[in-house]
Amino acid sequence: MLAWTIYLSFAGALACLLTPRDNPRATRAVAFGTALAGLMCALIGAMQFKPENGLEVITNVRWIPALGIDFSLAADGISVTLVLLTGIAAVAGVLFSWNVERRTNEFFAFFFALIGGVYGVFLSLDLFLLFVFYEIAIVPKYFLIAIWGSTRRDYAAMKLALYSFIGSGMVLIGMLAAYAVSGHTSFDLQALAQHSFAPEFQRWAFPLVFVGFAILAGIWPFHTWAPTGHSAAPTAASMLLAGVVMKLGAYGCLRVAMTLFPEGLKMWQHELAALAVTGIVYGALVALVQKDFKFVIGYSSVSHMGFVLLGLATLNEVGWSGAVLQMFSHGVIAGLLFAVVGRMVYDRAHTRELDALEGMGLARKMPFAAVTFVIAGFASMGMPGFSGFIAELQVLIGAWQAFPKLALLAGVGIVIGVVYTLKTTAQVFFSDKPASAEAHDHDHPLDPISVPERLGAALLIFCTVVIGLHPRLLLDLIVPSFKSPLFDGLRKVAGL
């Protein structure tokens, strides 16, 4: 069932492309149907999935026997969690793109090509296949930003494409070297994970592959594509970028770099954790001083993704499961934040400058947007009751066991997060500052929040609250995954 998410998305991309160019309504219908069908497949797949079985193989067909490549898809709790996230992000993305009128068919074609690639990465068991899906996701991102984007879109799109491609190049080198060294027989992840690579090899291969993937997860100092890319992208694309694409990177780190080269992780653990914490604190500090609303959220994404990387580096199960939970949680919350900023505010007010927004009295004009942003902000700060709290708490507990000092610093990052979120919320929505004369001239009523927007926001809020109140829904999926043979080497190194 889960595999159908991939096929449906690519079929949907083609179907959207073939809808008439001057009939956006038809395209939207096809797009919404595709996204919904994908989410349904993900949900049914998740319900049928039995976490205690560990890794469940879905398909396994010989593909290119000459190189030992199989078309093999498999899912464990981690994949299921992220497939669910992708389904949710896709539906929300379509809902928040309801107002795309220009070249609608091409927009959704690129959108679903990206989604299909993302589903594919989360479900691949063959390293070659995973890499293929990973790269499929690059080109649609470029065009989504370059064609439908805003501020400095050319620059941001190219930067994102090149960063992604360089990252995947690093992954490719490590993957080919691993294939050659392991006796060039198979690209199967399980087979590769069971081959014990020489420590000297792991010493250089691990950082290469890990950083290659982590570039897409926004690891400091290779995060700079993220804020520019997020802010230039159209709303749905920023939702996907922050919501699922950054998770692709983190997932690759966990699934490929860490399982293949567990000893490499042990060697570089502290350096990675330091980078992750730097990202957390740096991202938060930079978000504090931004003038552009979207840049605030962009840097906050870098900061929150730091928690994922920190969790991965902890080498204990609490940290890992916290990291996976944080991927889900941040995916939902960042999607929500970008939806408010990009769709509800920017598309109506036509500015993202915090100072300009300050005088508009947006809470009065758009109470729905204000309430949504407050909820999303609380979730993002890590208030109890929302998914962010439980995820970041787990990561911090894991990190406390491994590196207490860094855990403290990460805690400081959370505090700064509270500051910039509150500051931005107050400034944009609840400012008492009287409108400037110029803004007063333009003080016309804004379009009301449309039904698709309400639906999308409700979906995302529902997810973060449900997981916040009942995290076991996902944790019961995630935690048993680490028992599968794929993680044998990692568990051994971690002493579990």
Added chain:
Amino acid sequence: MNTADYLALFTALAPEVIVVCTALLVLAVDLLGLQGTPHSYRMSIAAGLTTLGCGGAVVWIFLNPTVGNWHGGMLVIDPLNETVKAVLLLLTVLTAILSVDCKFTRHVGEYFALLLLATVGMMLLVSTEELLMIFASLELVSLTLYILVAFNKDSRASAEAALKYFLFGGMSAAFLLFGFSLLYGLTGTTHVPKMAEKLFTIGADPLLTVALVMVVIGFGFKVAAVPFHLWAPDAYQGAPLPSAVFIASGSKVASFFVFAKVLLLGFSQLGWGDEEKATGGWIPLLSIIAAVSMVLGNLAAIKQTSVRRLLAYSAIAHAGYMLIGFLAPGGDAFGSLLFYVTTYALTTVGAFGVLGVVESQVGGDQLKDFAGLARRAPVLAWCLMVFLLSLAGIPPLAGFFGKFYLFAAALTNGGHHLPFLWLVILGIAMSCVSLYYYLQVLKQVFVVEADENARPLVVSSLSRVVVVLLAVVTVLLGCMPGWLLDTIPTAIGERGW
């Protein structure tokens, strides 16, 4: 030698004979029957005949699978050669079809006859293991190609390109012949496998290194590898479009195949050279040529504003990638190289097909002429995206798997020390560079809007069919590389390499 032998030889050479007869037929029909009829009519008839002839040759190849060796390696036919010949004939057909829409000459019959003669040269080139025959057929190919480049008599650029191509080509032929003569002097034979045996007993010898360098220079020119690449950008830019297509596709396939055959069969002993006797092998030499080709080709392509020149520099870069294939062990070398060069040729023909439409309708090959192509010719625009992304090496397109196989094969050589890791790293880094300039073209096509008064392009159904077909093949070969991959190793396996 009795008559039965001649009959067998004739049967073995039947595909070449068919193509030669077609060349004569095209010439005769056009000169005797079609003078005075409209240009497009003549073009269509000639292209149709060419297609029929080449198609007939391909059918013959598949219906009569022959294996044999005539006159001590002068003519060798095995499944591998047959596969390459079929690819070459296919490329000729594609070139002929793309020619129909181009108006660059009044001499239709001569043009197609030369095209077919070049094809015969390439077919002979790939089915021989004899240095003399290699040289003779290489000359046949080169001489016809010089004329094909010069075929647009109204264009100074065409003449200039041909002259450059000719001068460089003549020089490199001299180098090649000199290398061959040294080899003959050292080993007393011109038969490549026998030569390899002799070399095995002679061992490393400084003179051998000289011969090797000469041979590499000669072939390096044919495949446009740095530093023997200088003719390529001008030839690509000045030549009539179909001629450029043929140089970029058919000529590349044949030259790379024979280059690999001479080096891998003939010099198999001399791979790493011999440090004690201070003789160099071809592995370090080719690694360096590959590296500089990739770097220079890709970096120079960034600055191009003419799409033809961009494709020329990208061809130089791709030649660098293909040279990496030489470093793979045994059969994988041929397998990865053939897969890469075949898919590269098909993709390039497709890209040139789109370029041809833009040139004839918009009037230039500059980047800005592609602006808004997604609106003006949506089908072509999406096909161009497939071709360029395949050249950049994005999955699931054929070019990606080609690169992947090439890199994987090169890395598996040399056990755990991974001696070619640096080259693979360089290759991957350079494909990041290449993505940049391919995206520059695609940005014009998809992102930049056309002028307000830009009308949709009129695309002839013939070009459209060819381009769409090639795009589909590019996607399918990327998703199912096994189709081509399985034929190549089977063919190689029967040679026992």
